Amino acid sequence: MIATITMPRLLYIGGGAVAETTTALARLSASRPLIVTDQFMASSGILARLTDRLHAAGIAWQVFADTVPDPTTEVVKAGVARLKEGDFDCLIALGGGSPIDTAKAMSVLAANGGEMRDYKVPNEIPKPGLPLIAIPTTAGTGSEVTRFTVITDSERDEKMLIMGLACCPAAAIVDYELTLSMPWRLTADTGIDSLTHAIEAYVSRKASPFTDGVARAAMGLIAKNIRSACREPDNRAAREAMMLGATKAGMAFSNASVCLVHGMSRPIGAFFHVPHGLSNAMLLPEITAFSAPAALDRYADCARAMGLVPEGEGNQSAVARLLDELRALNDELKVPTPKAYGIAEERYMELLPVMASQALASGSPGNNPRVPNADEIVALYKRVYD
Numbered sequence: 001m002i003a004t005i006t007m008p009r010l011l012y013i014g015g016g017a018v019a020e021t022t023t024a025l026a027r028l029s030a031s032r033p034l035i036v037t038d039q040f041m042a043s044s045g046i047l048a049r050l051t052d053r054l055h056a057a058g059i060a061w062q063v064f065a066d067t068v069p070d071p072t073t074e075v076v077k078a079g080v081a082r083l084k085e086g087d088f089d090c091l092i093a094l095g096g097g098s099p100i101d102t103a104k105a106m107s108v109l110a111a112n113g114g115e116m117r118d119y120k121v122p123n124e125i126p127k128p129g130l131p132l133i134a135i136p137t138t139a140g141t142g143s144e145v146t147r148f149t150v151i152t153d154s155e156r157d158e159k160m161l162i163m164g165l166a167c168c169p170a171a172a173i174v175d176y177e178l179t180l181s182m183p184w185r186l187t188a189d190t191g192i193d194s195l196t197h198a199i200e201a202y203v204s205r206k207a208s209p210f211t212d213g214v215a216r217a218a219m220g221l222i223a224k225n226i227r228s229a230c231r232e233p234d235n236r237a238a239r240e241a242m243m244l245g246a247t248k249a250g251m252a253f254s255n256a257s258v259c260l261v262h263g264m265s266r267p268i269g270a271f272f273h274v275p276h277g278l279s280n281a282m283l284l285p286e287i288t289a290f291s292a293p294a295a296l297d298r299y300a301d302c303a304r305a306m307g308l309v310p311e312g313e314g315n316q317s318a319v320a321r322l323l324d325e326l327r328a329l330n331d332e333l334k335v336p337t338p339k340a341y342g343i344a345e346e347r348y349m350e351l352l353p354v355m356a357s358q359a360l361a362s363g364s365p366g367n368n369p370r371v372p373n374a375d376e377i378v379a380l381y382k383r384v385y386d
């Protein structure tokens with residue numbers, strides 16, 4: 001099997017790496033950036049850490065700070081209009097997955113025209129757009145190294161997956177110091193998001209020896225540090241490990257794809273506005289229990305990579321430990337069920353057929369070790385509800 005690996009051309013990783021943005025610009029021969037970010041970054045001083053550097057290097061920039069969590073087609077359109085107003089030669093995305101995904105979508109739409117839904121998987125993106133430097137502030141979606149962007153179609157309430165080389169940033173600046181301000185809930189949600197990426201990349205039918213290595217490394221880093229990062233927000237070693245884990249998980253799933261958890265998670269996010277990491281977390285233990293019999297050895301490896309299994313223990317009990325740990329993690333990190341989150345039962349049940357068909361259409365369930373049909377997906381949605 002030949003694995004095709006897509007990655008940014010440049011990666012700067014470590015505390016203070018945001019200072020390297022000017023070096024990255026120079027190496028990409030770019031000098032007129034539009035910064036894509038959100039209001040929190042603009043008002044909290046995080047944006048200033050970037051713009052101070054640009055200013056000192058004599059680089060003129062402009063800012064589009066109107067991105068929203070779980071970016072929509074409307075926001076992308078507004079961003080493209082902003083992009084077309086100026087003479088920009090690159091984009092810099094600063095923030096969590098939402099500003100990064102917005103910037104990717106802006107680059108794609110500005111270069112190719114049409115509507116965002118024209119590029120939804122399985123459609124191809126004809127032309128690459130302006131190069132993007134991605135600077136994540138959550139740990140995280142891994143979007144800084146992935147060839148995906150996830151945009152909600154406001155008219156159809158659908159979280160669309162858009163995929164291709166054109167969505168892969170040219171450079172990623174991975175600076176864990178930017179995550180020190182993350183509150184407990186965001187740390188937990190984004191941490192479980194990256195753990196889900198690593199597990200799904202490892203069990204995916206598209207996994208390769210390359211993605212296996214980074215996925216296992218990511219699982220170890222995240223499993224061993226997620227509790228400390230939540231409990232002790234200033235624990236720099238835990239924050240650094242979580243950031244590195246999130247980026248490695250991004251490299252893994254960008255090249256091995258995600259599976260059933262993500263396929264089912266996107267419709268929950270689109271219809272009920274549940275943060276992405278949280279909807280993954282709601283699903284992860286039950287979907288793992290459903291899928292594990294079809295790939296016991298792979299899930300057992302996940303438990304081992306997470307440091308859960310004593311030497312010499314067999315696959316069956318390793319998988320039992322994995323399920324126990326995922327449930328314990330959800331308890332400790334106070335992950336609610338959809339019901340406890342406040343999603344009305346009637347509306348949830350009524351939407352299940354549409355949610356199942358959107359999940360299947362995204363293609364992600366087809367990568368799962370156990371490929372479900374629509375009825376099985378509906379049954380799984382029901383099982384996790386309360």
Ligand code: NAD
Pocket residue numbers: 038040041068069070071095096097098099101137138140141142143146147148149150178179180181182183186190276277
């Ligand atoms: P986010 O970008 O939506 O941000 C959530 C909130 O956290 C925002 O209010 C933001 O201002 C705040 N925030 C961000 N960094 C912070 C910090 N350091 N300190 C304090 N607050 C901070 O969150 P996210 O979970 O990183 O991104 C979610 C989005 O990413 C979803 O739309 C999801 O679908 C997408 N996603 C994309 C990929 C991909 O490969 N493209 C992968 C996974 C998820």
